[in-house]
Amino acid sequence: xxMLSCRNLKKIYxxxxxxxxxxxxxxxxxxxxxxxxxxxxxxxxxxxILGLIPKDGGDVEKQENIRIGYSPETPYFHPxxxxxxxxxxxxxxxxxxxxxxxxxIPALLDRAGLEDSRTKVKNYSKGMLQRLxxxxxxxxxxxxxxxxxxxxxxxxxxxxxxxQTIRSLKEDGKTxxxxxxxxxxxxxxxxxxxxxxxGNLLYEWEKGKENxxxxxxxxxxxxxx
Amino acid sequence: MGIMKNALRxxxxxxxxxxxxxxxxxxxxxxxxxxxTLSINGVSVTEFQMVMPLVMNVISVLGGGIAIxxxxxxxxxxxxxxxxxxxxxxxxxxxxxxxxxALANIVSSxxxxxILYAGVMIFAxxxxxxxxxxxxxxxxxxxxxxxAAVSLFTSAVSLVLPSMAAGVLCAAFMLAGTMHPILETVSxxxxxxxxxxxxxxxxxxxxxxxAESQAANLLSGxxxxxxxxxxxxxxxxxxxxxxxxxxxxxx
Numbered sequence: 001x002x003m004l005s006c007r008n009l010k011k012i013y014x015x016x017x018x019x020x021x022x023x024x025x026x027x028x029x030x031x032x033x034x035x036x037x038x039x040x041x042x043x044x045x046x047x048x049i050l051g052l053i054p055k056d057g058g059d060v061e062k063q064e065n066i067r068i069g070y071s072p073e074t075p076y077f078h079p080x081x082x083x084x085x086x087x088x089x090x091x092x093x094x095x096x097x098x099x100x101x102x103x104x105i106p107a108l109l110d111r112a113g114l115e116d117s118r119t120k121v122k123n124y125s126k127g128m129l130q131r132l133x134x135x136x137x138x139x140x141x142x143x144x145x146x147x148x149x150x151x152x153x154x155x156x157x158x159x160x161x162x163x164q165t166i167r168s169l170k171e172d173g174k175t176x177x178x179x180x181x182x183x184x185x186x187x188x189x190x191x192x193x194x195x196x197x198x199g200n201l202l203y204e205w206e207k208g209k210e211n212x213x214x215x216x217x218x219x220x221x222x223x224x225x
Numbered sequence: 226m227g228i229m230k231n232a233l234r235x236x237x238x239x240x241x242x243x244x245x246x247x248x249x250x251x252x253x254x255x256x257x258x259x260x261x262t263l264s265i266n267g268v269s270v271t272e273f274q275m276v277m278p279l280v281m282n283v284i285s286v287l288g289g290g291i292a293i294x295x296x297x298x299x300x301x302x303x304x305x306x307x308x309x310x311x312x313x314x315x316x317x318x319x320x321x322x323x324x325x326x327a328l329a330n331i332v333s334s335x336x337x338x339x340i341l342y343a344g345v346m347i348f349a350x351x352x353x354x355x356x357x358x359x360x361x362x363x364x365x366x367x368x369x370x371x372x373a374a375v376s377l378f379t380s381a382v383s384l385v386l387p388s389m390a391a392g393v394l395c396a397a398f399m400l401a402g403t404m405h406p407i408l409e410t411v412s413x414x415x416x417x418x419x420x421x422x423x424x425x426x427x428x429x430x431x432x433x434x435x436a437e438s439q440a441a442n443l444l445s446g447x448x449x450x451x452x453x454x455x456x457x458x459x460x461x462x463x464x465x466x467x468x469x470x471x472x473x474x475x476x
Contacts, residue, residue, distance in 0.1 A: 050314050052476040070314045076306045078231065080238040092227035093315045136311065 003028045003063055003144055003175040004049065010057030011044050011199070018044050020199040021058070028063075031166070031176040033186045033193030033205070035214075037222055041199035042179040043073055046148055049177075066144050067094075069137035073148040073179070075129045079122035083114055083132050086121060087139060094140045108135040113161055126153030134165065145169065145176045151185060163189055187214045195221050228312070228322060232299060232329030245291055245337040252284070252344040273352050277345065278441040281368070282403070284341045285437050288372045289399035292334035296379035297392055299326050304473065313476040320469055327380035327468055334376040335369045342368065357444050367449075368440035370457035371433040375399045377464035384471045401426050402433030431460040
């Protein structure tokens with residue numbers, strides 16, 4: 001069953017087509033990767049799915065009434081808040097009852113690997129911001145998670161921990177769309193994905209379908225157009 | 226109301242309000258020390274009832290300036306630092322989002338105005354003007370309508386214009402609005418294109434002075450013109466409509 005499907009998505013910025021008729025579907029419970037070089041149109045696609053920017057063509061169909069959690073590429077939170085307050089703020093926007101929120105927040109901070117929730121966000125490292133971004137995406141137990149470069153800015157250990165967390169979320173039955181440059185991480189976590197270049201769909205990747213690694217496929221496809 | 230509370234919390238933690246308190250204290254000190262004196266035809270004006278409307282005018286212009294400064298960047302900042310993304314994806318409508326941020330702007334602007342206004346009340350208390358003190362709260366409610374309108378107008382304009390352009394436009398709106406009687410006098414003096422220009426400004430910019438001058442009328446025991454207060458509330462309503470109509474295409 002499709003959790004989300006995009007048909008013929010199109011986005012034009014200043015007369016330049018950055019997403020050109022992109023179509024793909026994401027099945028319920030799978031981890032799906034959006035792959036491509038910088039400027040391929042991955043983040044633009046995600047923003048169109050989320051309704052953050054208007055589409056210039058095509059359709060996005062989602063399962064009815066699904067809650068979507070989103071972790072942005074460059075997470076930015078109100079700098080005067082601490083981690084706990086950030087989650088309280090976004091939780092209140094989702095109309096999560098206060099009592100429920102109080103129970104959820106420590107668990108979410110723990111899951112994202114943020115022990116210290118008292119430090120102000122302005123003093124967070126990039127890695128801590130990524131973790132907090134993941135924690136806020138998990139507020140309200142969403143069925144679909146869209147993670148834009150979730151391991152950007154993390155050190156090696158942080159990256160491993162982030163991927164472990166994402167894998168455990170998948171095991172919990174969440175549908176996950178990941179946009180990442182780190183192909184090894186994608187190969188470990190994702191079931192399927194698409195490689196895009198300049199907004200065009202180049203290749204539909206599926207785990208175990210080919211004997212080659214994702215990196216080899218990626219280099220061949222991206223270098224070959 | 227979470228968005229409004231958060232925006233107000235930012236104000237308090239950024240300590241903007243302390244600057245306003247300092248200005249308020251300075252006003253009180255100037256009034257009480259006699260450093261600021263007023264003379265008409267060489268005769269020094271010391272009567273509280275005569276000084277008070279003039280001080281109120283100064284406070285109103287200062288309050289308008291502070292309202293612009295406090296309201297100009299609130300909404301653009303949300304979009305520039307992309308905190309808007311995490312609000313939009315939670316299904317919060319633009320009207321609700323912008324409305325709550327604008328409300329936070331109004332609360333902080335009116336709060337700042339209150340600090341300045343409190344200076345006048347302290348001055349009145351020192352002078353033993355108990356009659357003025359008794360009318361302090363209703364007079365402030367009338368007095369704050371124009372500042373609220375300036376703040377709301379700034380919030381709305383900041384949605385669609387770059388900061389510099391929005392700031393200049395709002396400052397022009399505030400100054401022309403609070404100096405309506407002066408502009409009316411000027412329009413009677415000048416001629417030709419200048420006259421047409423001044424009359425056009427008078428036609429476009431609402432008379433903010435009319436509403437706020439009723440506060441001074443109330444405090445000094447003069448007749449209060451209800452229609453001027455209603456006019457101020459109408460301006461507030463129109464600015465609210467402007468905020469509702471102006472939208473962002475992208476988060």
